[in-house]
Amino acid sequence: MQYIYQFAPMPGVASGPGVVERSGKFTAAFGRKALLITGASSLERSGSLARILKALEEAGLTVHHCRIDGEPSPAMIDAAVNDSRDKAPAVVLAVGGGSVLDAGKAVAAMLKETGSVLDFLEGVGAKTPSGQSLPVIAVPTTSGTGSEATKNAVISEVGRHGFKKSLRHDNYIPKLAILDPILCLSTPPSVTAACGMDALTQLIESYVSTRASVLTDALALDGLRHLIPALPEACDKGGADIDCRASVAYGAFLSGVTLANAGLGVVHGVAGPMGGIVDIPHGVACANLLPFAVKATVENLTASDTAESKRSIEKFARIAELFGASHNNAVDRCRHLTDSLYRWLEDLSIARLGRFGLTDDDVESIVESASNKCNPLPLTAEQMARMIRDRC
Template identity: 50%
Template sequence: MSIADFTFARLPEIHFGPGKLSLLPRLIARYGTSVLLVTGSASFARSASYARLTGELARSGIRLLHCSVAGEPSPGFVDATVARHRGAGIGCVAGIGGGSVLDAGKAIAAMLPQEGSVEPFLECVDTRKHDGRKVPYIAVPTSAGTGAEATKNAVLSSIGPDGYKSSLRHDNFVPDVALVDPELALSCPPDVTAACGLDALTQLLEAYVSNKASPMTDALALDGLGHVAAGFLRAYENGGGDLAARGHMAYAALLSGVVLANAGLGVVHGFAGPIGGFFPMPHGVVCGTLLGAATRLNIEALRRDAAGHRVALEKYARAGALLAGEPAAGTDAGCDLLVRTLDRWIAATGIARLSAYGVTRDDFPRLLDRANNKNSPVTLDREEMQAILAARL
């Protein structure tokens, strides 16, 4: 059997392993003598790791500028930060935090050489084309979720009745360096660990069964799913004392970013944009709460034409056996095992339902108007997509 044609996006320079944060000062020094450090609003900036890092930067003669982002970044936050630091001679930007922090840093690095607001460059507006110029960017994840350290887009949010989540995207926005140190996730609380881990799992599974998947993304996605199986529940239950589990999840999240950038995503992420735009629901919670129901509906739709969707069903079955850690007696059994495993994990972690963030049945029409499942292995109709929302209301 011949291998189908495919393309594969470039990767950042990757440094992976416990203790790798110690490399950051010398990586920053490659790009000059000043750095804008983007962090979250609390945890890392108050940690001993932050104190050690800033001390080493000072000893290395690197001028440190700092900004913090609370929650998911907005265009207004990016614009204000860029206006404050444009012209400051920043050699590079380093984002240290969860996916929102990494996206904020990515957008700031992309806008420092530009004039005007970031909003016209967003995909939902698209009135200006970015030329790809940016300040060098180093991404340092402290949670295992979005894989933003390996992608070319930065997701920005404007939350409200007319809100949106949209990407600033360019091939040049892939971080120059991804520094992935699992030790940084040891302090991540269980609820955040669960949401981030289910986000990474969603990305791996959706990319694995995507209609844009390739042999290369399949191999990476399947490997990532194996690491989720090895680390997810362990990281959730004993995340502060199980560095190996944190390593499994950090690697899985990195791979999830690689495969989503090359194979695309499915219906869960098709909902994540509109839900996150209208409601203050964290991205990982959206993915975690919808994953089981969406997978069940996808499998049911695929089974109605099983002969025409044999490959996708076999992939779901393979993922089911891998995540459950037990063999399945055939494709149907493996698919059922996948759905049961996802339901069990979602229940065990107590991921919030949609209604916890204010979503009601009255909101379904506007969510469905904006949702999509463009890279799913099967196209769900509006009634099926509504059933996903209803199952997790």
């Protein structure tokens, strides 16, 4: 079989317990003025903010601190850029969950542009990003989006005409990802579960993607091997096991690498527009949609009965084996996978979609805006509607 593919650049990686204590040294390598972007308060409550500020001070850095509360909106990004421009930072250090990392990448890029970030968002603005950006060091405190390894920043506007769109360029990949599992210890079980399910979804979707390659397959499988046994433990009573947290962080990082190179499927194609209509954590949306999406996709592949469809079924079956499936028949192993994913929704206490205000009236507009891009076979509009209603 012949392969023709490209592989996007990866950030440098510094990993291990306590490695964030070296963040000052890493940041100073890019200049003496740093823009620190964090979330509203969780980093401070955990005590990690004080340690990071101390490391930056000891490295002789001048630091301007900007906080992002919740998923970044265009207004938040524009305000952060306007507040930071006259400080002339040389580097952006983003420490937090996926929303903070996305905000860090967007602010770093927009400090090199003029106008609003709205002007540069895919499907929203008319301008093309120049690709210029301040260097970004990404430090995830949750393990989910893999934003520390991707070239896009997701910006949201929630409401009836809301959206989730990306600011995207190859040059927006962070220069360095700092993966310190200690930073994840204070993450509540509900957040750990939602973020972990986002990473799981990204690994599965990129593994079975129509754009997958031998490289992304190898990385996605390795991420799944680490994430699947570790995530339930990380969600159990706070998951204080450092090795367990490190495995989840590693899986999440690889999910960012593989999605950047293989793309994603129908779960993210539906979760995106859903997040524009209701204020729902992205990982919760993905978690709710994933079991039905796998079930419906396998059904479509089985009905197709082509060589390519059979290869995709075998991929789903291989994932099922990591969930303990031992059936001889590949389709039976896929059923085990679907059952396991539904069971995880209960075991990890994932809230249903309706709890976030999603109603049956929203389904049609979500489906109209949804995408099947890179799914092994597309789901019909009816199947996508059923996928949403399945967990309302």
